Amino acid sequence: MSEKTILRALKGERLPVPPVWMMRQAGRYLPEYRATRAKAGDFLSLCYTPDLAAEVTLQPINRYGFDAAILFADILLLPQALGLDLWFVTGEGPRLSTVTTAAGVRALKPASAIHDTLSPVYETVRILRRELPSETTLIGFAGAPWTVATYMIAGRGTPDQGPAHAMKAENREAFSTLIDRITEATIDYLSAQIEAGAEVIKLFDSWAGSLRGQDFDDFAIEPTRQIIAALKSRHPGIPVIAFPREAGPRYTGFARATGADCVALDNSVSADWAAAEVQKDGCVQGNLDPRLLVEGGETLETETRRIVRAFSNGPHIFNLGHGITPDADPENVQRMLAAIRG
Numbered sequence: 469m470s471e472k473t474i475l476r477a478l479k480g481e482r483l484p485v486p487p488v489w490m491m492r493q494a495g496r497y498l499p500e501y502r503a504t505r506a507k508a509g510d511f512l513s514l515c516y517t518p519d520l521a522a523e524v525t526l527q528p529i530n531r532y533g534f535d536a537a538i539l540f541a542d543i544l545l546l547p548q549a550l551g552l553d554l555w556f557v558t559g560e561g562p563r564l565s566t567v568t569t570a571a572g573v574r575a576l577k578p579a580s581a582i583h584d585t586l587s588p589v590y591e592t593v594r595i596l597r598r599e600l601p602s603e604t605t606l607i608g609f610a611g612a613p614w615t616v617a618t619y620m621i622a623g624r625g626t627p628d629q630g631p632a633h634a635m636k637a638e639n640r641e642a643f644s645t646l647i648d649r650i651t652e653a654t655i656d657y658l659s660a661q662i663e664a665g666a667e668v669i670k671l672f673d674s675w676a677g678s679l680r681g682q683d684f685d686d687f688a689i690e691p692t693r694q695i696i697a698a699l700k701s702r703h704p705g706i707p708v709i710a711f712p713r714e715a716g717p718r719y720t721g722f723a724r725a726t727g728a729d730c731v732a733l734d735n736s737v738s739a740d741w742a743a744a745e746v747q748k749d750g751c752v753q754g755n756l757d758p759r760l761l762v763e764g765g766e767t768l769e770t771e772t773r774r775i776v777r778a779f780s781n782g783p784h785i786f787n788l789g790h791g792i793t794p795d796a797d798p799e800n801v802q803r804m805l806a807a808i809r810g
């Protein structure tokens with residue numbers, strides 16, 4: 469059997485047609501996802517019921533034949549496993565109990581205790597490795613420590629990550645300890661996903677763009693570097709995709725600084741710039757604007773082809789610059805795939 473396309477791209481191979489998957493490919497834009505979520509009752513029950521989580525992971529593979537499946541779970545399951553309360557408010561998003569003090573950081577459960585909560589996630593991975601087509605790569609994931617910390621400190625998503633920046637400024641020691649605790653737990657969480665069968669790991673640092681200067685080095689690069697070094701020492705050869713969203717000029721050199729095999733690009737950076745500045749260090753992933761899957765039309769096709777062409781001289785995995793949105797038209801995904809593969 470020939471090696472899976474995504475794994476070849478991650479080793480630095482340039483392929484005539486880039487392999488493709490989409491962030492949030494299992495989600496509310498698909499009627500079959502909405503049906504399974506209704507059966508589960510709510511989003512967290514869906515995440516923690518392995519048969520149903522595997523079912524929604526497979527839905528976009530069955531419908532579109534993507535080259536990779538991403539485990540269905542959420543980056544906020546880890547804070548829950550560390551002892552925080554987590555719930556989702558319909559139409560608003562996640563809510564968590566908060567950690568803002570040194571005492572709060574000390575009260576978190578140890579990394580060794582996370583598997584009590586997270587074992588259903590590993591079971592989902594085992595089911596998927598049995599059920600996925602032999603050519604489809606299974607991606608496991610976690611949030612990067614800074615992004616996870618922003619939710620743990622604020623108890624919710626925030627436009628500017630203000631509460632996390634405030635804790636970093638006012639209580640840097642407790643903040644750094646929190647980052648270390650998340651880093652340590654993330655290593656154990658991802659190791660368990662790999663042992664269950666995940667073939668690639670993706671780290672989502674969705675709020676990396678709000679870290680400036682030395683803070684970007686200390687809290688976006690350094691925890692990511694530590695996680696990747698630990699995973700590669702425990703599981704030699706495991707490929708890692710890092711997504712420091714909205715890093716802008718800091719995308720340059722990010723793979724070298726962290727040891728990532730691939731850097732995922734958001735759609736605020738130009739593909740031509742990234743082909744010259746980021747792809748010179750290895751594989752890149754991205755970066756179609758997810759709005760185009762709502763709007764469709766000629767622009768969807770010309771933009772898709774332009775991105776394929778811009779990255780055609782090196783290793784590239786086609787993806788969106790951020791997650792597909794609930795109002796996207798499933799037919800537009802088919803049009804995007806035709807433009808990539810046709």
Ligand code: CP3
Nearest residue numbers: 491492493494495511538539540541542543561672674791
């Ligand atoms: O298909 C996939 O991509 C795999 C599963 C996945 C989900 N969330 C499922 C989900 C992945 C990889 C994530 C990552 C995630 N979760 C991130 C990082 C990527 C990014 O989007 O920047 C973040 C920040 C979260 C936290 C989170 N989860 C938020 C802020 C929300 C609410 C916003 C929203 O889109 O509803 C969620 C909920 C969530 N996670 C949904 C899904 C499919 C929607 C839940 C539903 O069905 O109502």
